Amino acid sequence: MSTDRTLPALLLALAAAVQPALAAAEDGPRSPEAPPARAAARPPAARAVAGLPAAALPPAVPPEAAPAAPGPLARAETRRESFTLRQLGALGPLALRGTSELGGVQFGVRADEVVTAASLDLSGAMSPALIPELSNVTVTLNEQYVGTIPVTKDQPRFDHVVMDASPLFFGPDNRLNFRFSGRYTPKCNDMLSGLLWSTIADTSTLTLTLVRLPPRHDLAELPSPFFDAHEKRPLVLPFVLPAAPGAGALAAAGIVSSWFGQLADFRGASFPVAGDGPRTGNAVVLATPEAMPPGLAMPPIAGPTVEVVANPDDPSGSLLVVAGRTEAELVGAAQALALGSRALGGSSAAVAPPSIAGRAPYDAPAWIATDRPVKFGELVNAADLEGVGYVPGTVHVPFRTAPDLATWRDRAFPVDVVYRAPGGPVVDVAASRLDVALNDRYLGSAPLAGDAGLARTLWPGSAAADAAHHRLDLPPYAVFGRNDLSFAFDARPLDRGECVAVPNDLRMAVSPDSTIDLSRAYHVATLPNLQFFVNSAFPFSRMADLGETAVVLPRRPAPAEVESFLDLMGRVGSLTGTPAARVSVAFPDELGRVSDRDLLLIGGLDRLGEAAKLLDGSALGLDRGTLSVHLNRSLPGLGRLFGDRSGDDRRDAEAQIRAAASGSLAALVGAQSPLAAGRSLVALVAERPEGLTDIVASLGDAQQAAAVQGDLSLRSGGVTTSYRVGPTYRVGNLPFWLYPAWALGGSPLGVLGLVLLAALLLSVAAFRLLRRRAGTRAG
Structure with a gap:
């Protein structure tokens, strides 16, 4: 049977599945004797991940000991949401012409929701030259007829044309189309004529009434319900961490957030820190026996474990629990989830840390191959x-x-x-x-x-x-x-x-x-370049799993600092197409452990501690807890003579820092790591931790991200300004015969210096040769 025929039947079945819950919402609570809204799922049981050892598995739960299936929801979760055509993907008003008569948008519906009602509110305009009896715009949803927008001769504009769409027309992936049919004469219409046009405003709205299906706590459904690829909105997924997370717990959280960032891709993702847990909706929980969120009932943790359980405060929400007896086991469970989620099943799974092979440079799955x-x-x-x-x-x-x-x-x-x-x-x-x-x-x-x-x-x-x-x-x-x-x-x-018809269905x-x-192409670049970091997470993404990167956070990071870290890891996952499975986290007093890595520093200015010395390699520093720029006062005109404008940028940056309102300044800094030559440092610092979340959020906005340039970007009052204030260094490799051309490219003074050096060498050689010949004649 074709998909077109089975789709309505499937939607009917889904609607039937939630009908008892809808009845409960309308008629009041169901009696204990009432049948459940859907058949109870199989009892949860931990099982080994395919291909991983099962030595750490707890004993199987016998059927008689299995917990009873939860009863039906007291109220079905129903929500009503409106989207403009622009929010659904339209780049502007849909312009329909004689030679381009079809336009539309694509959108999705979450797999755990069912559409129970839908309506369109359309606005736009039509050519006043059209013949009403022979012209209109037909609206279809997944090739099913929804309605027609007629032509009104005396009123070219149309506003708030409302039409209902049957819920049976909706599927996981949907296409809303508008087909224009127009004639300005009964015969012999020219398709290229400017009289044939219609426009659908991108402010037109689609309103959906959605019912959430009862959640299925099954790891085989991952990443659902925590992420659904059919949604185009940014992913917002709270994280619950121990009160004083160690470096291992933070690394595990970063791995999981990078996995969800990889899944969210272009949509973007944010991961607020939820304290003891969200009161509603879904969340990710990192737990150890010593740090278990209140209300979360779990069997004793016997090793690295991944589990999906109901949110104790919201029966329609779910919690993804990543657990371990130690922080090392937390990291192993996070890696198993990020790299082997497809092998998981049941409500709980005991996992073994996967063996992660080292990646090759520049092999990010999201990047195009450069060897063929x-x-x-x-x-x-x-x-x-x-x-x-x-x-x-x-x-x-x-x-x-x-x-x-x-x-x-x-x-x-x-x-x-x-x-x-x-x-x-x-x-x-x-x-x-x-x-x-x-x-x-x-x-x-x-x-x-x-x-x-x-x-x-x-x-x-x-x-x-x-x-x-x-x-x-x-x-x-x-x-x-x-x-x-x-x-x-x-x-x-x-x-x-x-009067000869011209086909238009081409x-x-x-x-x-x-x-x-x-x-x-060869790989070589002059750093620091913060635009590389914004667009590609470079140079950290050179190793796609961040195997050569360490994130430095304060010893007891504030929620805003942790949130900024998780959001950045999610961004790295989306840019590389793979989780940051080998990222390391270090505290300011552990820099010796990560001195051979590229460093990403995140924190409030007054919370950096010993990590503040990492800024010594840049033109920035801390002066009594505030950011300052080191001004180079020696021979200021000499650098300008040779094209160096960093002195001007330093003075401008210092002026902006002094002019910024107290507590509102945040900075993105790039420099060479002072701990190892050839290694990079990118620092996100702010006078207040909340400023970190603002500058990280601005990286997801195309216009604001484009303003991040050079090696220093300051953000204050919602405005970003960038400067080049420090020295540069080179990363990458070139064949020796290409290096001079690359090093001197775009530098007239460099070429002039090379010419002068060549002239000097030739003069010395000629002088020695002539002197030898003169001595020979004298002898």
Whole structure:
């Protein structure tokens, strides 16, 4: 049976599952004799993770000793939520034209929720030249008819057109479409005419009434209910930690938060610290026998354990418990969860710490390979490379890479694009084109009539008449950590004479076998560069699991400091595509233990203790508990003569620090680690711990993150300013014959110095040669 037919039946079954709970909500509490809302789940029992030893397993729970299944909820959790089309993914108003008649948005519904009612409130406008009897906009949900927006001759704008959508139309993944059909004359309409248009405002709303299904406490359902990929909103998941967490407990929390950050990906994630536990909803709990949250009933901890239990204060919420007898076992349980969650099952599982092999540099799963050409089909689904209509919208091929790519004399990265569009009597391929851009930077256009012979080689099975090939170059300076390679088809219909219908249900596509090749790149960069840290978590992400990184936190970190640490680990997971399974945490009096690692310092200025000396390698320091900039007063004009403007930046930064309101200043600092040459330090410090959460949250905003540059970024009053105030250093490797060109690139004074040095050497050699010849003649 097809999916389209089974989907309504599945939704009906889900609705039936919550019907008793809905009745309980409407008619009052159910009697003890009433049947439960759904069949009781199998008794929870701990079992070993597949492939891991089971020596630490507690004895199986006999059926007669299993706890009774919880009774039905007193009230079904029902919520009502509204989304604008922009919140659902629209980049702006949906512009429907004669040659681009279809537009829409995609959205999801959580797997543990059922839609019981839905309505649309639409606004927009239509061309006043349209014939009402022959024009309209049809609204569909998953290809099911929802309603029609009619044309009103005397009122082009329409506001608050409300229509209901059947709950049976909804599934986990949904597509809301708007199809425009317009005519301005009964016959012979020109599809390219400016009279054929309609616009759906992106402020139009979709309102859903949702019912939460009773939770299933089964590890096999992970990451649900704590994260659901169908949601586009940022993930907010509280963490509950021991009152005085040690370095191991903090590292375990960082590993788990990086796993959830990896899952959340582009959505973003935040992990507030919830003290004794959240009163409602879901949370992650890290527990040891000495630090058990109040109200949490667990059997004795016999080793590293992962468990899902009900929230004692909210029957519809769940707690993901990561437990161990020691902090080392906590780290092992966190690693087993982050790396082997798919092998877990039951409500509780005893796990063994996994054996983690060391990673190779630059092997982050989210980063594009740089040792071979990469096909577009490896980066996006083939369906995402297709479009419908003469102007089907933009095809996006996002990719991520390390930010330290360098090539000989900035040689470009080649991209071979094969694309297909209908030709012959349908599309005027001579006047039609494919526009290409990288990160909104226009790269060029290619005609739809291209090299068909090479296209058939690169796209086997394509027809000579409708396939084309185009070679383009990506300049290295335009490639960042996060990139978006976009393709926009702009097709023109072929003139087929008057009153001859022109088909508009056309399909155009970029081949998934098209390639992008970064293999000519080398890895080398000048640091510190805070933009690298913001966009790619570099240089820490050089090892994707943070195996060469240590996070330095105060001995007794404040909740805001822990939250900032967890949010940063979640960000690292999203940028690398893998959990930070080997990150280390150290306190200020343990710096000797992590001196050979890259360091990430997080804390309030008055709580850094001995870690404050880590700032000695930068142009910053602490003066009686406040941030200060070391001003270089020796020969200030000499550096400016040779292009050094750091002195000006230092004075500007010092002025801003002095002007900042008391307690409102936070800073992001980059420098070389004073503990080891070639190692990096990034410090997030603030006058108050709460300022840390503000600067970390600003990194998730594209506009505010773009303002983070150089080696010092100050944030005060919601405004970010950046400076270059300290010395630089180099990381990475280049062949010896490429290093001079890279080192002198963009530095006229460096080239001039090299020329003078060469002239001096040649003069000395010529002098010695001439003097020898003169001596020979004299003898």
